[in-house]
Amino acid sequence: MHQWTISARRIALAGMLCVASSASAQYAGKSAYPLGQGSAGPTAVDDQSFRLVLGFLSRFQYVKQPADEAYAAKVLQVYLRQLDPQRLFFSREDVADLEAQSSQLLASNELAMPKNIAARHAELAMQRLERAIGLLEHGVDDAAAETLDVRESYDAPFLSSQELDERWRKIVKSDWLQLRSAGKQDDDIRRLLTQRYRQFGVHVSTTDSEDAVQRFISAYAMAGGLGSRYMSPRNLVTGLLPKLGLTVVADAGGPVVRHVMAVGSDTRHAIRQGDRIVALSVDQGDMIYLDGWQSHDLATLPEGTSVHVQLRRYGVGAGGPLREATLAPVKEVPQDVASFRMVRAGKPASSVAVIGLSTFYQDFRARQGGDANYQSAARDVEQLLIRARKEGAAGVIVDLRGNAGGSATEVADVAGLFLGDQPLWRNNTEKDGTQIVTTERKAVWTGPLAVIVNGASAEAPEFFAAAIQDHRQGLIVGKPSAGAGNTANLISLRRLGSAQGDLALTLGTVYRANGENITGHGVVPDIDLAMPIQHALRQGPPLVSFDSIEAMKVTQANDLSKALPALQRKEIERTASRTARTVPIDSDALLAAWPIDLNASTTYAEADDEAAQPDDSELLNHVAAIVIDAKRELHW
Template sequence: MRIQYGLLSVFLAFAPPAYALDASSPPVLAPLQQQAQAARLSAEFLSRYHYKPVPLDDALSAKIMERFLKALDPDRFLFVQTDIDEFMGDSTKIDDAINKEDLRIPFSIFNVYEQRVVDRLTYARSLLKQNFDFSVKEDYPFVRDKEPWPKSEAESDELWRKRVKNDWLRLKLAGKTDAAIRDTLDKRYQNSLERAYKYKSDDVFQIFMDAYTTSIEPHTDYFGATASAEFDISMKLSLVGIGAVLQEREDYTTIRELMAGGPAQLSGKLAVGDRITGVGQGERGPIKEVVGTRLDEVVKMIRGAKDSVVRLDILPADAGPDGKHRVISLVRDKISLDKQAAKKTILSIKDGDATRKIGVITLPAFYEDFEARRKGDKNYRSASRDVARLLAELKKDKIDNVLIDLRNNGGGSLAEAIDLTGLFVGKGPIVQERNAGGEVNVEKDNLPAPAWTGPLAVLINRGSASASEIFAAAIQDYGRGVIVGEPSFGKGTVQTVVNLDQIARNSKPKFGELKMTVAQFFRINGGTTQLRGVTPDITLPGFSDPKSFGESSYDNALPWAQVKPADYTPIGDVKALLPQLQNLHDARVQKDPDFQRFVEDMADLKAQREKRVISLNETERRDEMAAQASRVKSREKVNDGTGTGDDDDSADATTQDDGLQANERSLSADIAIEKARKSAKDVLLNEAAHILGDEADLLAGVPKLAAQQPANNTTGK
């Protein structure tokens, strides 16, 4: 797909109204000529080559405006109705602005947004000088996405008074003193205020283009330079840098984690909590101070070419603001993001007197190093290659069954979804793809024999999307294994990335990339996962809210559709086992206190979601806390089987609200909370493993089905 595109036209005169700003405005941002050109070129592609072409007209213009405003002020805390009325006067002019390469409308709106942020946070800080009366019975509407914008500044002031009062009350309920609360909230609002002065033109353009592309269809995106680089990293699972996870804390870029084997960890010169105050390039380049600099900009400075030198000015973790600094030199190297790669664990599941070994493969994404593969690198990294290696290792561990955990796997490479499926079904159709012209192509895997032929289960949730759904659907259609979990996301579309600079024949990157929907995929049974997702064979409870997360939550999602089934032969008939599997699952979880606790937690979470207001009365809030603590203690009594419980109030400390944001806690406390959450018992994974064990037992006990499971003696690719 290529079009001829000559020199782009110069910036044309087009004068939308300038929205009024106060004298104390933050820096006014203006569009760059190359951004206007990139928007125009994107519009040409989207209107001509998208799977569902939508003309750039007044109707689409109004949708873009609506999404742009929602992106800036999703809960309607910043703008007032007069702002919105003024903005909407230009709602049908966005299309003309893009075609004329003039983006002053969205940039003018953003400048007003910045001013409203400054105004509201300045007002919030002023409220900290007073005391609040928590004996008054009043509510705070903390969920306002469907509420009207405040009609006046006075109404906005009242809304923010309640917002600040709620922030104060949360800290008060957590045991903080008034002085500590004032200090914490003043720093919080000040940090948010400072961010309003750090926005750049690229930020505005990215938000605007997101509003444009998603107004056409939910999975069409625009990638500026930064977003494009991060996308490439997520697919390669590698970058060139120092191997440190960084976090912004009180204006300092702080080291949160040192990655094993990276230059930072191997140097022995850095520790968690150290603060980077300056960055220099090369052995003798000047060191630029980065205190107060945006985290993404500091990251750009630290990353660079392999084997090049970066120098860091470090303020040690245990030093005060005036402590002694040290400068260290590190040689950049390729960093593998192994935490985001496929990994294996082995679960031992007891079933009566027998113990079954379940090999669990967790796959966070369908990654593939496209560039390395294109260059012919025989050792290029990909999800299917890593899983094939893990399967070989699990066989040596003599595991009995395999469970693939695809929870929160949002997809990735279509080719990897096909190759991964082939590891379990061998040669044959995997997915069907229909392009904008209506042509249907059947995508197949050519692996002569599967790498694993034993009992299989796939665990999914609402966050399992796209490539994950292709894999789960194919496993289900082939009858190859049991699908367990929540109904999946429902993304049944295929995207391609268009390099706009290549199209425009730019010698240097200027325009970015367009991730555009070009096809829809269908299951081999003829249906699609679009909108409806993959329905599990055995459903488990989950955290997600289908009303706000998933394809069905989008107002412009493509509809469900159907094509002719592909020519394929099922491998097994798991459906015949489902009534028994369901009965065994139901009986087991009724006796499992951990599972029942999880169900209760989900019910509590659902009830909390349905609440759109919260009391600002201290007594009412303390009563709610006491009721929650009582539920926790009663469950502990049931769990320990003694009926006496444990009176230690710290037993559920990780779930108690401390009123703090992550960067307001000490780094050690924040890391401890994160570690506790990760180490919490995974009741859904355990139950999925038990269901898989039941599947294996039933297959072994049914001659017809057992005969369809060949001996596991083949090797994968």
């Protein structure tokens, strides 16, 4: 998270003072929603956590958010999508009933209504899954020519009760045909699907009961579209997945892989960036279904333990093909460090250095403690750039695919390694107004440069890419970035009494050198590149974007206006001349392949089968060729 001069302690103290009255002052009365009366009520910890979050958002967020009826309606929409991300259980009629009572959602009756809504969701889920089990008795209609659209979308509408019946019939049929294509007999299919649906039902009812309030607090923080986020202590972001060599982004539909760490070929082959982990089992035990909120801390797994995971490709929902993989926990969890490799491209072949960053890391505690050798992304990248020069690199690629953000200081310093002390971007906060961001770093590399971004590149990598693009210091290639250009402080609520969780509180927004606001727009590449992941690995309401401001005067290193058309034309020609094996499948093309056919002849071979996907080296060789072309066009 980004570090600001505003005092976190001052924010915390003021937040504690205001929370006692801020919610109750808005409403009076009790929740009218009648369902779930038997469920346990919110705890004192839940109540304190919510009131702290409410206070921070209403007092210190970049745009203040009053807890009024209009905001309650937004919170309800986000909360329902947190509970039912694939629109499988709440019907359109259920949602309409709740919308009529949304004014009671933030009532002074503490957090009763969110708890009751979750209980209703669990009830509907159990009913729906039992109906699905009933459909298994008579098998499926093999002859019917029909399709099932399995694409996920945050904005997808809730279905009517009749439409839900039909969707579930098709989901059961799809699940049945997938198992049949794997060689299972009908009796085995009934047994396996009955077990799967019942285990999922137990999962929904258990997590709804335990996590209802945590989900609601998360929905409250997200509903304003300003990027503030509440992280529950139960979010699946530590323990299990790093131990498996993965970093993830928590999502209501299940954890989504943001980055596969360099822990061996087995994990890299089995799981890709963007995969959603649906369920797991340990040492052939029962499958545990995941929704991004359950915390399964397997950090202490002994050597030799196996973890079996079920996953779906990003953007694919219920009924879509399931992949399976068995992973072994790593002995030591890899650290976030910059990676380095050399690739060759062009005729005659030239070497291009690739520097990968999954985050702009900094060991803040070590730095505060006076450790001169604290871990620093900028320091590591500087050494790698020096190494690239010594090894005769003709160009450099900075790979920011899936980069999750990081330290504001580090991203500015890394930018300075290419731009020196030039103005980079502008931060705008209520406290400090608009301030130009610079760094004292001296430029280490001013030669041919390409920066790779995709929809999972969010916040800090977007600031870096925008600065490189605005100064014409290099080419941006890939897909549009996430468009998450706000800056935040991370506040630990558990340090403020009886609360729990962390709040990423948005305190400002970033304007790039050309005056545009990054939020909601992202960084659009100079050269579009076919890549497996295009969309942002974040499900939530669209972020609010702000008007542009006056552009800064900056020195542009290269005149790309004349060279870009030629480079873009060469990229089109290069892509057209390569085989399917050497050109990555674009995620738009992948998702367009689903709806999937539902008939007995369907093999359910995935559209992005391993045989059709290039490995990472081929993609980087592709980008290296662009760097060499740019070197020639610009006489770099």
